[in-house]
Amino acid sequence: MTQVQTLVIEPGLADRHYWRDLWRYRELFYVLAWRDLSVRYKQTIIGLAWALIRPFLTMVVFTVVFGKVARLPTEGAAPYALMVFAGLLPWQFFSTSLTESSNSLIGNANLISKVYFPRLIIPTASIVVSFVDFLVSFAILAGLMVWYRFVPDWPILTLPLFAAMCFLASLGPGLLITSLNVKYRDFRYIIPFIAQIGLYVSPVGFSSSVIPEQWRLLYSLNPMVGVIDGFRWAILGESTLWLPGFLVSWVLIACFLWLGIRQFRRMEKSFADLI
Amino acid sequence: MSDVAISVEGLSKRYYIGHNAAQAGSYTALRDVLARNARNLARKTRDMIGGRPIVQGDEVEEFWALKNVSFEIRQGDRVGIIGRNGAGKSTLLKILSRITEPTAGRITIAGRVASLLEVGTGFHPELSGRENIFLNGAILGMTRAEIQRKFDEIVAFAEVERFLDVPVKQYSSGMYVRLAFAVAAHLEPEILIVDEVLAVGDAQFQRKCLGKMEEVGHDGRTVLFVSHNMAMISSLCDKAIHLESGKLRSMGACDEVILHYATPGDSSPAAVDLRRNARRVGDDHAQLLSADVRNEHGQPASEVEINQPLSIRMEYRITSVADRSFVPNFHFSRSDGGCAFVAIAGNARRVVPGEYAAECHVPADFLNDGIYSVRLALTSFESGVSVHFDEAGILTFNVRDPIEGVATRASYSGAMPGAVRPLLPWTIEAIR
Numbered sequence: 001m002t003q004v005q006t007l008v009i010e011p012g013l014a015d016r017h018y019w020r021d022l023w024r025y026r027e028l029f030y031v032l033a034w035r036d037l038s039v040r041y042k043q044t045i046i047g048l049a050w051a052l053i054r055p056f057l058t059m060v061v062f063t064v065v066f067g068k069v070a071r072l073p074t075e076g077a078a079p080y081a082l083m084v085f086a087g088l089l090p091w092q093f094f095s096t097s098l099t100e101s102s103n104s105l106i107g108n109a110n111l112i113s114k115v116y117f118p119r120l121i122i123p124t125a126s127i128v129v130s131f132v133d134f135l136v137s138f139a140i141l142a143g144l145m146v147w148y149r150f151v152p153d154w155p156i157l158t159l160p161l162f163a164a165m166c167f168l169a170s171l172g173p174g175l176l177i178t179s180l181n182v183k184y185r186d187f188r189y190i191i192p193f194i195a196q197i198g199l200y201v202s203p204v205g206f207s208s209s210v211i212p213e214q215w216r217l218l219y220s221l222n223p224m225v226g227v228i229d230g231f232r233w234a235i236l237g238e239s240t241l242w243l244p245g246f247l248v249s250w251v252l253i254a255c256f257l258w259l260g261i262r263q264f265r266r267m268e269k270s271f272a273d274l275i
Numbered sequence: 276m277s278d279v280a281i282s283v284e285g286l287s288k289r290y291y292i293g294h295n296a297a298q299a300g301s302y303t304a305l306r307d308v309l310a311r312n313a314r315n316l317a318r319k320t321r322d323m324i325g326g327r328p329i330v331q332g333d334e335v336e337e338f339w340a341l342k343n344v345s346f347e348i349r350q351g352d353r354v355g356i357i358g359r360n361g362a363g364k365s366t367l368l369k370i371l372s373r374i375t376e377p378t379a380g381r382i383t384i385a386g387r388v389a390s391l392l393e394v395g396t397g398f399h400p401e402l403s404g405r406e407n408i409f410l411n412g413a414i415l416g417m418t419r420a421e422i423q424r425k426f427d428e429i430v431a432f433a434e435v436e437r438f439l440d441v442p443v444k445q446y447s448s449g450m451y452v453r454l455a456f457a458v459a460a461h462l463e464p465e466i467l468i469v470d471e472v473l474a475v476g477d478a479q480f481q482r483k484c485l486g487k488m489e490e491v492g493h494d495g496r497t498v499l500f501v502s503h504n505m506a507m508i509s510s511l512c513d514k515a516i517h518l519e520s521g522k523l524r525s526m527g528a529c530d531e532v533i534l535h536y537a538t539p540g541d542s543s544p545a546a547v548d549l550r551r552n553a554r555r556v557g558d559d560h561a562q563l564l565s566a567d568v569r570n571e572h573g574q575p576a577s578e579v580e581i582n583q584p585l586s587i588r589m590e591y592r593i594t595s596v597a598d599r600s601f602v603p604n605f606h607f608s609r610s611d612g613g614c615a616f617v618a619i620a621g622n623a624r625r626v627v628p629g630e631y632a633a634e635c636h637v638p639a640d641f642l643n644d645g646i647y648s649v650r651l652a653l654t655s656f657e658s659g660v661s662v663h664f665d666e667a668g669i670l671t672f673n674v675r676d677p678i679e680g681v682a683t684r685a686s687y688s689g690a691m692p693g694a695v696r697p698l699l700p701w702t703i704e705a706i707r
Contacts, residue, residue, distance in 0.1 A: 009371070031413035032413075
């Protein structure tokens, strides 16, 4: 008993030490992320194959429908399939993160009602699984590049920045929905809806340059527009990043994140009583 | 710095429970319903935006699970917390382990707290025993290095060496519990909070757990133990806290408090009605609604003469359409915590959803005199045993022995020990 730390429990105190506690429990974050991962990849073949097959088939369908049938233009000289995949990568990451994080609290109900830790750890750790899927999908991207003999330029080095942007873009709405999901279990039905509509509303199957100039700012209100444009710029290096739209996306991501964290922290105190 | 481990000052916790106002008139007017729903919606929206908990029903009532509770626990004390269902024990533990925040008051805790609110918290069935040790340890607040250091010790304590790399979903329930308890027992916190985990596992493992807990206590660490089993509390703890409807009723040496607890107070423990309770007792298949002790005339009674029959009646609701038979079982214990006997309804049949009443008839001249507490449970045995509810100590009644005219004691007037005192057929005949 060298250092006996003294703990004070008082109404409202957990609020003030929130971020410090979050840092203290970082080990739990690693462990929970590791748990989700090892459960996901326990049946290795299926887990891994699923992360590859889904984006690949979507890419094939989109290339045929938008590229061949609708004859939409690609960006610069990049092959259409490559352009689709550069958009599909962040979109897949976004939609799986959103799904995982918004169901995470309900899935860990037994933990929440039994042990104390900053609840923010749970949805954040669940996103790590989608992140690994995302990394796995890069194998397809590499394959496509070899197939089309496409050599990326220096912007590809900025890719982690856009991956982080994508992470933040999914965390905000994810937190918002997961905290509401605890009380209103029907909120989870919104997620497949967002994932489905969003796939067509966001420039996944087509280039955002097909959007008429006067509508582009409005179009950028969808935060994923900025993320996908960023990915295309980094991977293809051909298109130019349309800065006003990109900034609007950032503002929206920040807004959602702020809203999500605020809502989450407000609801957090009552999670144990509700779940 | 004194040797006070936990100091609780003026602790209160408020919950809101909602229920629908009783219908005033004989008919329901659509405009009333509309107005009420509109009011409801407005309140819920306000609560949601304000981040307050949202309450069902149109009348919100305050409910103080704990009200102005203060006490101090010294380092190395082993303290039992006793009280009836709904007395605030679980709430107190939840606040101590920081799962919920108190509404008012202040707690100062010196040292690390580990709570065993339920064994196996966070165990994942797909992961192996080895992986679950690390997972569970981290959840309980151990660092990775700490777990590594104690890994062998944990495995040896749980006796699962051979199954370390098998997913825990394939473990027997005994192995599962042993592993879970082993992780928690090696946490070495300054303060250990235990909530009725020892009811599980086989007798040998229970002894092992008790030994471990005593060891923890002798190491100068503090143990808080919640149980309905008075025998276990009196053997494990040196002090006890008695909570009653959210207030501290008494605190002090263990046996004194238990004695105090066993004497029925002003509340009526011979009947409970859970229909308006905020907490649902039961699971998705069946819920306990109410229960009482009745005398031979079928009237609720908290005291029955020893030479008269009595019955325990329980009303419950079956909501499951699953094809299974629900078997009521009542466990009778003496005031010292020892189990007297268990009565199982052997004639339970498969039933359709609905409300049912099960009554267990205890004949005259069967129980001993003294206080009995009844634990009500509903179990089904389809594809493994599942317990739908299991409420320990929910009913209490006194069996009075008028001594005069009691067949089971002839003319003896002293104390009669034993859990039961049945009137048995005797034969006495001359043989020579």
